[in-house]
Amino acid sequence: MAGFNLTSSDPSTFILMGIPGLEAAHVWISIPFSMFYIIGLLGNFTVLFVVGKEETLHKPMYLLLCMLALTDISTSTSIMPKALFIFLFDLKIITVGGCLTQMFFLHAVSIMHSAVLVAMAFDRYVAICNPLRYATIITNVRIAKLGLVSLIRAVLLILPMPLLLSRLPFCANHIIPHTYCEHIAVAKMSCGDITVNRMYGLVLAFVVIGLDLTLIALSYGLIIRAVLRISSKEAHQKALNTCTAHICVILMSYPPGLFSTLGIAPHVHIILANLYFLVPTMLNPIIYGVKTKELRDKMGKYTSWPLGKGSRVGP
Numbered sequence: 001m002a003g004f005n006l007t008s009s010d011p012s013t014f015i016l017m018g019i020p021g022l023e024a025a026h027v028w029i030s031i032p033f034s035m036f037y038i039i040g041l042l043g044n045f046t047v048l049f050v051v052g053k054e055e056t057l058h059k060p061m062y063l064l065l066c067m068l069a070l071t072d073i074s075t076s077t078s079i080m081p082k083a084l085f086i087f088l089f090d091l092k093i094i095t096v097g098g099c100l101t102q103m104f105f106l107h108a109v110s111i112m113h114s115a116v117l118v119a120m121a122f123d124r125y126v127a128i129c130n131p132l133r134y135a136t137i138i139t140n141v142r143i144a145k146l147g148l149v150s151l152i153r154a155v156l157l158i159l160p161m162p163l164l165l166s167r168l169p170f171c172a173n174h175i176i177p178h179t180y181c182e183h184i185a186v187a188k189m190s191c192g193d194i195t196v197n198r199m200y201g202l203v204l205a206f207v208v209i210g211l212d213l214t215l216i217a218l219s220y221g222l223i224i225r226a227v228l229r230i231s232s233k234e235a236h237q238k239a240l241n242t243c244t245a246h247i248c249v250i251l252m253s254y255p256p257g258l259f260s261t262l263g264i265a266p267h268v269h270i271i272l273a274n275l276y277f278l279v280p281t282m283l284n285p286i287i288y289g290v291k292t293k294e295l296r297d298k299m300g301k302y303t304s305w306p307l308g309k310g311s312r313v314g315p
Contacts (some may be wrong), residue, residue, distance in 0.1 A: 041284030115150035
């Protein structure tokens with residue numbers, strides 16, 4: 001506790017409290033969190049390994065899966081190592097620079113993750129609505145360019161956040177009631193005017209999430225219209241099956257974020273905030289491994305996992 005009292009007023013450090021009110025249960029909470037994190041890493045690295053190893057999987061759809069896996073690994077890794085150090089070893093201190101760096105990477109990769117989901121929706125749209133031109137419209141080079149544009153967009157949009165925060169004076173109380181450095185949680189530590197920070201965060205959330213969700217909804221609206229024009233029920237089922245995995249990933253990625261706007265208890269909010277980054281990371285490779293026949297077969301070749309039957313998710 002002496003170290004805690006000494007460093008709480010240190011202007012160069014913050015203190016991440018973990019989950020306030022549940023300090024006595026931190027060790028127990030770390031068990032499922034660490035399991036989810038490890039399973040997520042294993043699953044996503046398996047996807048990256050299998051796709052990289054198998055030349056038959058060097059296709060746009062699997063390149064998008066690799067991008068999704070990389071963003072999942074990055075988001076969970078940006079928060080979980082520090083969270084586990086807090087839970088297991090009570091190491092709560094983080095430098096201001098380290099805090100701003102963690103915040104930048106977490107939010108930037110989250111925006112990239114959203115952009116990848118938009119690209120995957122466009123991929124499914126072309127596969128269903130324009131299958132004869134799929135190979136000419138969706139190429140590995142274009143997917144790589146989309147990935148680069150997504151990275152540049154994320155960096156340019158998020159970079160002002162730590163820059164604006166770094167110019168603010170921080171109060172003597174540097175205690176952040178969270179497991180990681182979230183933008184508004186850090187801004188609240190300032191003694192200065194954070195109106196610009198709040199407004200920028202809100203506008204960014206509405207613009208990015210609003211734009212990306214609109215593009216995804218537009219893609220699926222066009223897909224549904226195209227499917228309804230197909231007379232064969234078998235063709236209906238086949239077309240819809242190509243979208244199942246992507247829809248599941250979208251449902252895990254966007255709706256849980258609404259919990260942050262609800263008036264729930266702080267400790268529940270923090271637990272959900274962590275699970276928001278852990279659960280999709282763990283389940284995404286499982287969903288695509290089960291629902292994508294080609295990927296499932298190749299994963300079974302390397303892991304000997306009996307992943308069972310699933311629908312082919314390809315053009």
